[in-house]
Amino acid sequence: MTQRDGTAPQVNSTIGDDLGLGLAVPGSALVDAAGHRKVHPISPLVHAVAVFPAMGGVVIAFGASGGASIAENLSDLPGLQSLSMLSPVLLAIAGVAIFAAVLSLVVALYQYFAWRALSFWFDDDGDFRVQSGVFIRQQRRVQLSRIQAVDVTQPLAARVFSMAALNIEVAGQDDSRVRLKYVTLADAREIRREVLARAAGLDAKTAEAPQDVLTRVSGRQLAISLLLRVSTAGLLILTALIVAVSYLSEGWAGIGLALVTGGVPLIIVIAEFIRFYGFTVAQSPDGLRLRYGLLRTESRTVPPGRVQAIDYVEPLLWRRLGWTRVLVTIAGVGTESSSSNQGQGANTVLIPVAGLGQAKDLVSRVLPALDTSELAWIHAPRRAWKRSPVQWRNLAVGWDESTFAIRRGRVTRHLAALPHARTQSVRWTQGPWERALDLASMHVDTTPGPVTVSGLHLASAQAREIAENQSDAARRGRGTDRSIHWAQP
């Protein structure tokens, strides 16, 4: 394997650069009569603008016909008859636009009152308080000791005005996060700094802990990597074949099929490109901070003590380039309904694509004890080809005194690993076909997530022994494990 990116590049820019479109608005750190902070007065407008991208989605969902019928209804009104002179398409667009405009006016009006009601401040106990509510007033008190993370995000509409939303994640129930929409980006950073400083028990004026940017995925690398994934590349080649055959045979029925085989992977690639665009990893005192997104910037913090297992994924066409994707299982993350994330939960990706050395560097930061480079591997026996004719050559398990790892997959290779201390239980399984070949598999169970640590189709007796050893190693690992309190010296 190539070690192209052996060292992390020394990029020293700060994370979360303003991605605004230049419409900087004056007015920051607004304060009301009671001395409480307010969000920016332009917020109702931002909310109103946010209606339009959403309407775009509605148009796609309902098709232009819905818009046309709106327009027709409008044209029935007296004085609007002249509209019927226009073409149906224009009418549809006009209908949707009018509807969106009316809706955004309503939103703006409501958000104006919401803005008037919303204020936040630090109370005498040093806790963070948020008062809000148009019809029902509510006051929320955020205990600073319970704060998990403070994130600054920039949805598309907010970016137009260089605004940002502030999310304060609190340990507790589902709806325990506090959202402040919207403040200027500088204000958002300032509030975050203050909340974090106070939460850490430091003076409110303490500067934010420095963040070193470790790596940034270029848009080019991301696009190439997504196109070179096995399923995507395969489907695109298939599409080209279908088109070629259709062209040669002039049987144009194939084009419909080509639209599906070509369109679906392209949509997936584009969606993932938008999601992971500008993926930046920075080191901060509370863990690795990830930030990504083209239209909507997301930011996540991966605390080292909560990573359970990791998986290096190497699709066939990435291997020549020495690229890999790293997935992580984090306790309590990525198990919520994955409806909004296409297939692979985005919040379990440590980095979407990176050179192998770079990936290992990042992994060593979230799981310092983990080292997969010097493991002694035990391979599946030769007869395993009868059970898994494709991947049997790459089936192996390996371990040392701190790490357990497995390798599987031929076309898309996986190398999954976890520290012994993260073992929840060990399983040994044997299906009928494995039994006939005197093979068996062993699995190391860990918390729910994308990483599966299964040593497949090993020699039966060996699998048994490895499972036993792993149980012992896990016990020893737990005895010496200190990563729960990773911040302690």
Place this chain on the structure above:
Amino acid sequence: MADVSTEQAFTSGDQWVRVSPKLVTARRITLCLTLIPVVAVIVVLALIPGIIPAVAIAVAAVSAVGFVWAWWLIGRRVRSYAYCEREDDLLVSSGILFRRLVIVPYGRMQLVDVTAGPIDRSLGVTTVQLHTAAATTDASIPGLEPEVAAQLRDRLAHRGETRSAGL
């Protein structure tokens, strides 16, 4: 290959405990109960005019074969359940066609469930299930006598406490 049971193949010398044979009865009763709707369907099929009687006969034959097979399988499956309490972990083995053995360290147990359905209760069999933070662990021991189950639960809970570790 001879029918070597999983636990023999795994570790010799440990004290393996099999589950109560009453579980066979409990499961066979459940099997008979699931048969009722199947019989009802067959009867309806036979009564509907216009349907070839062969269809009803075929369905009846298939379900009869399935019934006998399941009846026989229950006996073997129940015999395959066994558990073994060791110093630091609990072993549970099960399965005939797809054999499995789970090793659960006491320190990793999050909770121990003791459950018994109405049929199980009337026959005096109980299921003890261990949960860890991993969803895939699936270590359940069905068919324990209620007193045995209660004692096992208490022992497991005690050992879990003394050896507990974080996630």
